[in-house]
Amino acid sequence: MRLEPRPAPGLPILLALPVGAILVTVVIASLLVLAAGASPLAVFGLVLKGAAGTQFALLETLTRATPLIFTGLAVAVAFRAKLWNIGAEAQLYAGAVATVVLGTGALPFPAPVLIPLLIIAAVMAGALLLLGPAILKTRFGVDEVVTTLLLNFIMLLFVSMLLEGVLKDPMGLGWPQSQKLIAEARLPRIITGKRLHYGFVLAIVSAVVVWIIMKKTALGYEMRAVGHNPTAARFAGIPVNLVLLKTAILSGGLAALAGFSEVAGLKGNLTLDLSPGFGYSGIVVAMLAMLNPLGVVAAAIFVAGIFVGADAMSRTAGVPSYIANVMVATALLTMVTAIMLTRFKVRWR
Amino acid sequence: MTEAFEILFTASFWVAAIRIASPLIFATMGELICERAGVLNLGIEGIMAAGAFAGWFTVYSGGDLWTGVAVAAATGAAFGLLHATLTVPLGLSQHVVGIGVTLLATSLTYFTYRLVLPEVTSPPKIEPFQPLPIPYLSDIPILGQALFSQTPLTYLAFVTVAVVAWGLYRTPLGLAVRAAGENPAAVESQGLSVTAIRIGAVMTGSALMAIGGAFLTMSAFNSFFFEMINGRGWICIALVVFGSWRPGKALVGAILFAAFDAYQIRLQQVTGGVVPYQLFLMLPYVLSILALVLVARRATYPKALMVPYQKGER
Secondary structure, eight states: OEEEEOSSOOHHHHHHHHHHHHHHHHHHHHHHHHHTTSOHHHHHHHHHHHHHTSHHHHHHHHHHHHHHHHHHHHHHHHHHTTOOOOOHHHHHHHHHHHHHHHHTTTSOOOHHHHHHHHHHHHHHHHHHHHHHHHHIIIIIOOOHHHHHHHHHHHHHHHHHHHHHTTTBOTTSTTOSBBOOOOGGGSOOBSSTTSSOBTHHHHHHHHHHHHHHHHHHSHHHHHHHHHHHOHHHHHHTTOOHHHHHHHHHHHHHHHHHHHHHHIIIIIISSOBTTSOSSHHHHHHHHHHHTTTOHHHHHHHHHHHHHHHHHHHHHHHHHOOOTTHHHHHHHHHHHHHHHHHHHHHEEEEOO | OHHHHHGGGOHHHHHHHHHHHHHHHHHHHHHHHHHHTTOOOTTHHHHHHHHHHHHHHHHHTTOOHHHHHHHHHHHHHHHHHHHHHHHTTSOOOHHHHHHHHHHHHHHHHHHHHHHHSTTOSSOOOOOOOOOOOOTTGGGSTTHHHHHHSSOHHHHHHHHHHHHHHHHHHHSHHHHHHHHHHHOHHHHHHTTOOHHHHHHHHHHHHHHHHHHHHHHIIIIIOSSOOTTOSTTHHHHHHHHHHHTTTOHHHHHHHHHHHHHHHHHHHHHHHHHTTSSOHHHHHHHHHHHHHHHHHHHHTTOOOOTTTTOOOOTTOO
């Protein structure tokens, strides 16, 4: 078999392939549901209801989507420049640590001053954490995939050390958790009494800003050029290494905002289970969005819906909620295949 | 301080080091085969988890230990086939597909575990591989004890290194695999199929990764639990680079790394809780990064690594 480029894929192809990808995902998930002895239709109904069936469910999905938008944007900008940042999980925790260090009373400022300061601190922490692997890549040629992956484990142990040491809440009954943020450091809720917070608004604004950076600025152009063909970019006079470092700052900072927003908007303090793999899910979100910053918002809400819906479903239907992780991983693989098939035609001969 | 030094001269320390090295040796050889053929396999972490569960569950359901190893290998090969189908003939990004395979293999494993064992509070145990001391050799102080009083699966790990080294450098098939990772067009000009060689290499490599995972549940421990791979797969990717894509050097790297890991565990006990234990647990990961920095400048990676090949294309 061989692949031939499709010069101009028609509308039917552009529509049929993503639909096919989702169909394959649904079929695989159905087989797992059958294996668990439940009815696929009933289970998908419950997932849908749990994700978007009520006002509560919908708000819960948007709340869960918030950190995924940040990590999805972080991965999208990095992958666009072919900087393989698989360490959004660690950068998220870096942002959370910065938020907790400065937001639990160290800076006695009113909210309009304190919150921007916390955002800047979190972004700097995440950016610094990704600058390390980026510098190792540009200076020493060390593959950033492995270094960012390993940093995830190092960071989690570091957070564990902090939570059992200097950041431990003296009133926490021995649990490894930090003190609560002071009231001025908390992001307000969008609707009183509901969990959805202004971190969601910050996420949407970030997506728009990133979209403008990618589409309308010289940096965005340079990032795309470096990602497309670093050698050609170099010959065109683009400082490739500098662009990669700037990308790292942007990407690490965005991932760190997920940590800031989860702590300041939702949890109020830092624990070791702050992120159930938001960093890794961010990779799926970015790929489903085809690395488009605005698409990231939609993809994050879709992925969050699957997780929230599956949680609700597994409580009643007895199918393990890990089915959500299987669906998300399958969607990633089928979608990248579908995207490839819109660009190339497979010829058997 | 002498206490910390004396650890290095105890047999139990080296026995532990070789035991810790065993799963890394399997998985590192697996990754090495894939990369030598030109395919970066980031599915390793998930494939190890799948192998750990498949092998353990086979024994838990009544199969014997070697059947468990075979089932683990077959599971690994199946995920390898998925990875290879997407990355070799379809030429998709090996980074993205690898992460996807890791996510899929891990989540399928956890799903299946919860499905077959709902509501278990403590993970059920199996009767794992027992140490099989080799007569006479295991009586040699320290070195003999460390190498020859292990379980059969550890011996298999060392045999695997020899077979992989011999296979890669002394057989026509090995030459074809290495050529597929260096100069695929040359392979095609010899009338061989780069696609077939790469798919075969990824499947074989993935089977080895899964056996590495199975070592954890069937030899090092006796039960399966979540998060048990804990980054070992990523460390193996670092070990392949550290070993310059050569089986012998990678073996030395794996043993050095494992010795260091075994040492930090013992050092924790010696320092008696004055230093936070997390710092010790961090050391293996930090060491992997340092090792990469040291070798990165003179690393001669396979020329066609991560370059998809299409027949007839230049």
